[in-house]
Amino acid sequence: MDIEALRHFRFDEIRQSYSKKDTILYALGLGYGSDPLNPDELRFTYEQDLHAVPSMVNILAHPGFWVQRPELKLNWRKLLHAEQRFDILRPLPPEGELSATYRVTGVVDRGAAKGAWLYQRKDLSDAAGRPVAQVSSTYLLRGDGGCGMFGTAEPELPPLPQRRADHVLRQPTLPQQALLYRLSGDMNPLHASPEVARQAGFDRPILHGLCTMGIACRALISVLCPGAPERLRHLSLRFSHRVYPGETIQTEVFDLGAGEIRFRSRVVERDVIVLDRGRAELAPATAPAPDEMAASPG
Template identity: 55%
Template sequence: MLYALGLGYGDDPTDPRQVQFVYEQGLKSVPSICVVLAHPGFWINTPNLEIDWVKVLHGEQAFTLHSPLPAEGVVRGEYDVVAVEDKGPKGAVMHVTKRLYDDESDALLSEVTSVYMLRGDGGCGDYGTVPTPPQPLPDRDPDMTVEISTLPQSALIYRLSGDRNPIHADPEAARKAGFDRPILHGLCSMGIATRAIIDAVADGDPDRLKALSLRFSKPVYPGETLQISIFRDGADYRFSARAMERDLVVLDRGTAVLNN
């Protein structure tokens, strides 16, 4: 429920499509919660990794669900750094995979992949096999749009789900990272895009969502309204999102896959 509130669910407390995620009677989990479950903490600032964590940006994110996530239970996350791209003076790109298991049955619940831009760490060398990058969106008008407003305190609520990076709460840390004020978590904006997909193309049923991926193109500031543009692409859906106040694309090259 705390995770769902961080995504803004409950802004219409009379809408059963929202209440299902924030009320214990018939409670369901938002599918994108898999990205924060079994969170390893702020590991990227571990001294022996020698990563300039202040300059790290979250570049891309994806998840695939192997079964609907239960509203309660115990899970286990297993992480691997699967690839590193050395971009020289531009820095480096790190690809991380998490496998999320039901701790009792050992069943694989979901696979989550993250891409991080290490802007201060070029010259580290390459490692592993780099995944195929996401493809551009169709060059046409979207089939539908959804608007979802964020709260000024959205980042302060969302960080309680596990991501305590200070650039989302501390104005001074945000300034050191190059932002004029704390920014919204990329994974929060991804959760908001998940909200839009569930409402617009899955009839409000979270169990219909099988996979979702996207690229973070620009930071979102708490309090902004996101307009999610959705394109039908065969059996799948492509999407992007822009911050309406700045008329700026903040999420791009998104893909959502539904269960048949």
């Protein structure tokens, strides 16, 4: 990694128009539609009265696989997505036009043997310039430790309550889940090419972390606010282990009251926690109209 090249790297502003078809494709990539007679599934997969899954803010106006830029000299094959957060500032419509500004907010060096943390921020706005979402990503650069540091780190995610979960939901994934999900924008070959996966230390392609996050988002909406995805205002979590397409994801939800939710997800077949320290915030069922929402993260 060239730390100075990364410090001064600037993203171009990205504008994206997306359609109902894009919104439906994203939902299908999360497994929506597995029960085509369920009205709560159709809400995200049928164009009439279509709703966008809130976690779609993660992939809209995607900057592409920018870590492959040669001037940055990043060992991108050893990059892992470590944490993700988003705050919904205005409900995402099922179609429209958005603009995104990106920046690398910091790099924290853990030493040559341990790699480095890289922090990236995205601000999404609609065509009228109104903030829609703020999205933060944390990456572990396993092959780039000892190269220096700058900026600031994201705050640490707190551990979960030590008690039985209030809700548990199991969701199977498809063997082709990663191939379907990547059509929404994340074309990292780690999720499609067996050769690239082996080079990265995996025996086969793994599921996108953001797909697993979207599946957890789907679970939270299903058990906590069915029919009202706009109530979800915040989601954050740590990616703690890989998921292989075809495995079953079990999401365990802790309802702390007053809209405060904690959660984790595990792969049933291997009994391995794959999403940890999850946190969500829900607006009250009588939430204010979109234009009255605060334009700052919760």
